[in-house]
Amino acid sequence: MTGFVNLPPLSLIINAGGASRRMGRAKALLPVPPGGTPLIAHVAQRLAGLPLARLVVVANDPALPAQAQLPPATLFVPDAYPETGTLGGIATGLQQTDGWAIVVACDLPLVSAALFAHLAQRAAEEMDSADCWDAVVPLVGGYAEPLHALYHRRCLPAIEARLAQGQRRVISFLDDVRTCFISEEELRAVDPQLHSFVNANTPAEWDAALQLLALEHLTANVTRHSPLVRR
Numbered sequence: 001m002t003g004f005v006n007l008p009p010l011s012l013i014i015n016a017g018g019a020s021r022r023m024g025r026a027k028a029l030l031p032v033p034p035g036g037t038p039l040i041a042h043v044a045q046r047l048a049g050l051p052l053a054r055l056v057v058v059a060n061d062p063a064l065p066a067q068a069q070l071p072p073a074t075l076f077v078p079d080a081y082p083e084t085g086t087l088g089g090i091a092t093g094l095q096q097t098d099g100w101a102i103v104v105a106c107d108l109p110l111v112s113a114a115l116f117a118h119l120a121q122r123a124a125e126e127m128d129s130a131d132c133w134d135a136v137v138p139l140v141g142g143y144a145e146p147l148h149a150l151y152h153r154r155c156l157p158a159i160e161a162r163l164a165q166g167q168r169r170v171i172s173f174l175d176d177v178r179t180c181f182i183s184e185e186e187l188r189a190v191d192p193q194l195h196s197f198v199n200a201n202t203p204a205e206w207d208a209a210l211q212l213l214a215l216e217h218l219t220a221n222v223t224r225h226s227p228l229v230r231r
Contacts, residue, residue: 004050004117008100008124012052013093015086015147016040016059016106017079022202028059028106029067030206032213039200040106041069047102049113050120056096057106058089084163086147086170091159098153105147105199109209110216112196115187116150122180123150134177138187140197146170148197 016028023030028040037045044055055074057064065076075096081088090103100123102116125132136150147170158176187194195216200206 004113004120006124007051007117007120009053010050010120010150011054011056011093011097011099011101012044012047012050013056013058013090013097013101013103014040014043014106015089015093015103016057016061016064017086017089018105023200023206024203026061026064027200028061028064030107030200032109033210038067038069039109040064043104043106043108043111044070046111047104047113047116050102050116052102054097056093056101058092081163085168087159087168087172088163090146090151090170091156091163094151094153094156094159100150100152103147103149103151107199107201108148108196109200109213110195110198111148112191115191115196118186118190119150119182122182123152125180132178133180135174135179136182137171137174137179138182138184138197140184140187140194144171144174144181145197146174 018027020027028038030039031037032039032042055071057070057074057076058079059076060078077092077096079088080092080095093103094101100120104111119136123133123136134152134154138145138148155173155177158173162172195212198209198212200209
């Protein structure tokens with residue numbers, strides 16, 4: 001049961017194809033307290049309230065499916081465009097979808113379903129009964145966040161064209177499709193601290209993210225047990 005309404009059908013693509021060199025161990029399998037849930041499963045669980053038709057994981061580690069603790073129907077696919085980085089990973093995921101897809105990295109422990117619901121509402125905008133957009137991409141600090149975005153399968157030919165040109169820059173195709181950039185002001189109206197974009201590339205960043213998660217849980221518990229909260 002989803003708590004969000006008036007959203008288009010969505011797939012969820014989690015990119016777990018990175019080498020995790022700076023972390024020193026597989027980021028997708030970092031244990032999230034209190035139960036030690038693998039980070040990739042934690043990310044999926046945080047977005048599970050959205051109307052997700054399919055979960056796709058782009059990963060090259062053949063051991064990941066057995067360790068990820070993801071739903072049995074999860075589709076694990078290796079990178080179809082080796083040595084092309086994140087851009088190839090997005091294309092690989094979109095090959096497995098029909099319509100709109102949430103695309104996220106596997107290292108976003110505070111990813112927000114509410115924020116993605118807002119992005120999906122923008123994706124659903126129409127003009128004269130036709131879709132307005134092919135991509136919905138947040139801007140944070142003046143920079144695009146391509147691994148915290150929505151893409152329609154319609155983006156696939158533009159991405160493949162860039163890959164064929166030898167381009168690997170993940171934002172290279174955004175000018176080739178109808179991209180709706182979401183301002184930081186609009187993002188903060190849903191996620192005031194922009195915690196949804198906090199990622200963990202290093203042990204220090206992981207420790208900081210865990211502190212934010214602990215604070216989030218504490219705040220939620222206090223709110224849940226407050227006598228001022230209507231039940």
